[in-house]
Amino acid sequence: MITDLVAKAAREAPLPAYVYDLDHLDAHMAAIAAAVRTGPGRVEIHYAAKANPDPGVLATVARHVDGIEVASGGELAHVRDVLGPDVPIAFGGPGKTDEELAAAARQADRVHVESRLEVRRLAAAARAAGTRVKALLRVNVPGGVGGVLRMGGGPSPFGMDPAEADACLAELPPEIELLGVHAHLASGLDAQACAAQGRTVLDWAAAFAARHGVGLAEVVIGGGMHVDYTRPAERFDWAAYRAALRLPDHGPLVRIEPGRALTAYSGWYVTDVLDLKRSAGEWFAICRGGTHHLRTPVAKGHDQPFTVLPTGTGPTIAGPVTVVGQLCTPKDVLARRVPVERIGVGDRVAFALAGAYALNISHRDFLMHPPPALVRVGGGADQV
Ligand SMILES: Cc1ncc(COP(=O)(O)O)c(C=O)c1O
Incomplete structure (x- = not known):
């Protein structure tokens, strides 16, 4: 439903134009943040900036989230530029260049590492920068639940197979501080399917930690919340999603990483x-x-x-x-x-x-x- 504010802007704008309704976004984000923060356990939101890196959108979303997920050196520089030095940034994405790993070591708060080789390359970048880097292993967790845009749960260039994650732990370089596990398996999931996918990741991460006798401070269960383009008035049910995650009171910090369902x-x-x-x-x-x-x-x-x-x-x-x-x-x-x-x-x-x-x-x-x-x-x- 077009609001009066957008209709007025649409009548007056030079054409063609994108109109971003930041009041609408602010209210939408406030409702999502409230739903996600209600319930047992701790859930943080990192906005996947790839969905829309417009400065006005970023600044509005940033008021309601705990950090930003970026997937390139370009996004990292842009988000730092727009939001400043204090916003927590997680750097993810496949195929990171040496320059991007160096920038991530200096400017990101944590890195989602995609392969065993990338762990070694990130350690080298950290060594060169004279720092330690906080990292999460991005794992292609088996048993995803489907979705429109599948990125895991089967053969995939994203993340590493469980056996590779085991190998990473066995040879973790001293420059890497392991924070936890990251997964983003699919997009386009309704509340129940998205929560089931999140539970699959959480259960896998708990078994992984137990197997290796390590504590995991954080588990990222991805984004992928559905936007129904055929029914524009429908909204992802954030409260049902939060409840269906069935989080314990004292588990690891759970982080979600939505993009589309926040700004669309x-x-x-x-x-x-x-x-x-x-x-x-x-x-x-x-x-x-x-x-x-x-x-x-x-x-x-x-x-x-x-x-x-x-x-x-x-x-x-x-x-x-x-x-x-x-x-x-x-x-x-x-x-x-x-x-x-x-x-x-x-x-x-x-x-x-x-x-x-x-x-x-x-x-x-x-x-x-x-x-x-x-x-x-x-x-x-x-x-x-
Ligand atoms: C690693 C990662 N996290 C989060 C997202 C955001 O997904 P969505 O916009 O479907 O919520 C994506 C999208 O491709 C992604 O690749």
């Missing part, structure tokens, strides 16, 4: 209709911009939900319409055969759920159209 609902991609065309019996609305700004529907294979703002004075139609962009490819489709009461030339169209994995995953240089404007509305916007 607070971002809008706004454009306008340049042309309306009937082709072989079907209506097409051709919009300024397209999937080079909002790649999400192509990447995930859904129709991006949208609201039509009747701002145009050109011809209009009603009925099923396929909304496309300006690119010379049949893949440039934002939504297919969606019934509408009205869409017309000059009308503005505001695509919802564009606050995560949207602009930053898009191939924005293709065809050299101008980039979208960035408009931040809401209380936090003036702090950026």
